[in-house]
Amino acid sequence: MAALGGDTASASSAGAWSLRHVHLSLRVAFPAAGAGAGRLRGSARLELLRARGGAGGQLRLDTHRSVSVRRAALLPPGTPPDRDTPPTGDLCDGDPRDGDPAPDALQPLPVQIQPFASFGQALVITLPSPARDGQRLTLQIDYEAGDGPGVCWLAPEQTAGKRKPFMYTQGQAVLNRSFFPCFDTPSIKCTYSATVKVPEGFVAVMSATSWEKKEDNTFVFKMSQPIPSYLIALAVGDIVAADVGPRSRVWAEPCLIEAAKEEYDGVIEEFLAVGEKLFGPYVWGRYDILFMPPSFPFGGMENPCLTFVTPCLLAGDRSLADVIIHEISHSWFGNLVTNASWGEFWLNEGFTMYAQRRICTEVYGAWPRQVPIVFLLSQLTSQRCFPPLGLQTPPSCLCPGLAYTCLEAATGRALLRQHMDTTGEDHPLNKLRLVIEPGINPEDTYNETPYEKGFCFVSYLAHLVGDESKFDAFLQAYVNRFKFQSITADDALSFFLEYFPELKEKGVDSIPGLEFSRWLDTPGWPPFLPDLSPGDALMKPAEELAELWAADGLNMEVIEAVDITAWRTYQLVYFLDQVLQKSPLPQGNVERLSKMYPKVSRCQNAELRLRWCQIILKNNLEAEYSKVKDFLHSQGKQKYTLPLYRAMWAGPEPARALAMETFSATAHQLHVHVQNYVKKILGMEVAEA
Secondary structure (H helix, E strand, O other): OOOOOOOOOOOOOHHHEEEEEEEEEEEEEOOOOOOOOOEEEEEEEEEEEEOOOOOOOEEEEEEOOOOEEEEEEEOOOOOOOOOOOOOOHHHHOOOOOOOOOOHHHOEEOOEEEEEEEOOEEEEEEEOOOOOOOOOEEEEEEEEEEOOOOOEEEEOHHHOOOOOOOEEEEOOOOOOHHHOOOEOOOOOOOEEEEEEEEOOOOOEEEEOOOEEEEEHHHEEEEEEEEEEOHHHOOEEEEOOEEEEEEOOEEEEEOHHHHHHHHHHHOOHHHHHHHHHHHHHOOOOOOOOEEEEOOOOOOOOEEOOOOEEEEOHHHOOOOOOOHHHHHHHHHOOOEOOOEEEOOHHHOHHHHHHHHHHHHHHHHHHOOOOOOOOOHHHHHOOOOOOOOOOOOOOOOOOHHHOHHHHHHHHHHHHHHHHHHHHHHHHOOOOHHHOOOOOOOOOOOHHHHOOOHHHHHHHHHHHHHHHHHOOHHHHHHHHHHHHHHHOOEEEOHHHHHHHHHHHOHHHHHHOHHHOOOOOHHHHHHOOOOOOOOOOOHHHHHHHHHHHHHHHHHOOOOOOHHHHHOOOOOOOOHHHHHHHHHHHHHHOOOOOOHHHHHHHHOHHHHOOOOHHHHHHHHHHHHHOOOHHHHHHHHHHHHHOOOHHHHHHHHHHHHOOOHHHHHHHHHHHHHHHHHOOHHHHHHHHHHOOOOOOOO
16 A cells, blocks of 8 residues: 655655544635635644654644644544534634633644745644654644635636625645645545535535534535545535435536536436446445536536536536536545555546446447457557457447447547647656656646546556456456555556456566556557547548538538437537648638538537637638637636637637637636636736736
C-alpha cells in the first residue's frame, strides 16, 4: 500500500497521523451586492490518532493564504468530534450553543503559518507535549475563509434564476485547503460531518450520506464512509429537489428543476444497476445530481452522493443523459479506490473511462453473452498486432451498444491525438506515472493522457486476460480489495498479477515493448490500442455524408437519401467533426446544410451546439453569428467557451468583433478563471491572483 505522507503537493504531516473524522461547523455569509466574495466562518474539528513511529510534537496541515486561522485548541478527552454545534467565540457573533465546550475548557495551542507553494501554505500547530503512539487527540481550529480558489461565490447574474447568489466549493485537486485546514492529499481518507447555517431563503447541500434540515435554517450532514479531503463539497443557493429514482434525486434552481427531472427521471437507476452488476455494490447510499449554475466551468465533479454537473446536460431530449455515466463510474474508481497521489491520476480516470464504456455497452445493447467483448481488444490498430483470439467479429447490428461505445471511444482517441500533436509525444506529461516536483501545482499537469492512455492500458490488461467475464470478475475483486483505500499503480498491478498467477508466470509485465514500466514511465502514444472497428458501422456513414457536403457540386439526391434522424449524439458529433475538419466548405454548402438539418443547426444539445458554432466560425458564416453569441450567453463551461473564443480570435475582423462584443456582455457571468483564460486569448491584461 502507498506510504502516507509522500504527496509532494501536500505540506501536511499526513504520514505521522491517522485522521479518523472531521467535523465542520460553519456559517455562510453572502456578500453585499457588488462586495466581492462572501465568508465562511466557523471551525474544523479533527479527531486524530498518532501513527506508530510518527513525530508527535507538531501537527502540520494544509491551508491557503485566503484562510484566516483565529485559534487552535485541544478539546477535553472524550469530546464528540461531530457535535452539532457552531464554534464558540466571536466567530459565532456571540452566540455559543449549549453543549459546546466552554472557552476555559479549551487548551489553546501555538500556531504558525509557513510558506509552501503558490497554491498553499502550511499551518503548523505545536502540541503541549509529544503525542504517544496510538494516542487520540481532538483538535479544533477556528477559522474564516471565503475568497480562495476552492470557494466560489456567484453573483445573481451568474445563476440561472438571476435572483439570488450562489456559493460552492471545488476540491479537486488541491483546492480544499482554501475551504478548511486539512490533510489535502488523496492518500488520507476519513469520515466527516458538518453543521452549516445559511441565510433564510437558501438551502445547503453536501457530498454526504445523510442530510437533515434543522431549525434556524441550519443543515446537518454526515458522511459515513471514509473519503479523501478533495471530495468534501458544499453548495448553498436557491435550490430545490425532485426525486428521479428510488435512491436518486436531482437538485437545481427552481427554474431548472422541471427540466432536470424530465431529463433524468428513471435514468440514473438503470445506470447504477448496471454498474453494480459489473463492479459490485454501490456503497454510497444515494446518488443525487446537483445542476450547477450556468457559470460552472466544469462538465462534472464526482463528489460522492452528490455529483455537481453543468446544466449543459439539460438538452431537452435526454441526448446527453448518458454523460453522467462517467461520474457514476467514479463511485467505484476514484471515490472508492483512489490514487494515492496526483502523479498517478490515471488510476482514477483510466479505470473510470473503461468502466464508463463497459456500462454504456451494457446499457445500449451488449453482445450475446456467449460472445466475449474481448474481441474488441484482440488486435492493435497501429504499431503492433496481436494473435487473434479465435473469435469471429459479429456484425455491429447485433451489438448497437458496442458500436456506439467504440464511436465514443474514437472521439476520445482523437482528443488524445490532438493533445499529443500539440505538446509532442515525448512531453513528460504524456506519461501515466508523473513525478510531480515540489512546488508544482497538480492542476498544471491535467491533460487527456490519464483518461485515454489510461483507458488503453486498462484495455490492454483486459486483452491479456482474454475473457470479458474474467476481467469483470477481476474488477470486482480489485474494488473489493482496495475499497476505501488510496493506492499506487504498483499496488494495482501487483494485485492484477496476483489475481491471474498464470499471467504472472508468463511474465506479461515484461513483454518487450509492452512492459508495464513502459506504460507507466515512458511518454508517448499508447503501445496498444483497442480495436474500435465495431464503430465503423456508425463512423463510415458519417464520414461519407461529410464528404458529400464538402464537394464542390452537391449531389442532393444522394445526400437526401441519408436519414440522420435516428443518429445518436456521438454519431452526429463525429459527423460534425468531419465537416469541421473539411472546412471551409465550398460557397453556400454550410447554408444548405443548416437548412437541411435543423436537428443539428437549431438543437439545444451542447456538444452539437459547440461543433456547429465552430463550423459557423470556420466558414465565416456571419448570418449565423447570433448562434455563437446565444451559446456563449447561455453557459460558461470552459470546454465550450475557450475553443469558441480561440476560433473567433483566429478569424477575420467580424469574428474578432463578435468575440469582444460577446465577452464584454458575458464576462460578469463567467467563473473568474474562465474570464482570465478568455482575456489571455483576446490579448487583454489579466490581473494577478
